Amino acid sequence: MANFHRNNNRAITVVRELSDLDRTVHLSYGDFPIREYLQHNLSVRAFWSYDIARLIGADTTMPADYVQGLLREFRPVVQSYRRTGMFPPPLEVERGVDPQTELLAMVGRE
Numbered sequence: 001m002a003n004f005h006r007n008n009n010r011a012i013t014v015v016r017e018l019s020d021l022d023r024t025v026h027l028s029y030g031d032f033p034i035r036e037y038l039q040h041n042l043s044v045r046a047f048w049s050y051d052i053a054r055l056i057g058a059d060t061t062m063p064a065d066y067v068q069g070l071l072r073e074f075r076p077v078v079q080s081y082r083r084t085g086m087f088p089p090p091l092e093v094e095r096g097v098d099p100q101t102e103l104l105a106m107v108g109r110e
Contacts (some may be wrong), residue, residue, distance in 0.1 A: 067099045
């Protein structure tokens with residue numbers, strides 16, 4: 001676990017020191033601007049952690065400011081991410097649902 005924290009802290013430091021978020025990085029699945037690569041990572045961590053919590057029966061409630069940040073981040077790109085297979089089709093929900101339900105429906109999760 002100490003190794004995980006050390007690597008995580010190192011990664012956070014590197015990201016904070018980035019000055020050109022439009023620079024291209026080479027990933028196993030293509031070339032992307034760093035900004036988009038960070039969105040990919042955010043997506044994986046945010047939604048997989050929700051999926052795992054749901055799977056094991058843990059509380060899946062996300063902090064309100066976290067949900068709002070994810071909505072801001074993914075609303076503009078959700079369709080393009082869906083075309084790559086990152087997100088399944090959206091779920092239909094009633095108008096005026098709470099933000100977490102809206103977010104999860106947008107990315108195809110119940």
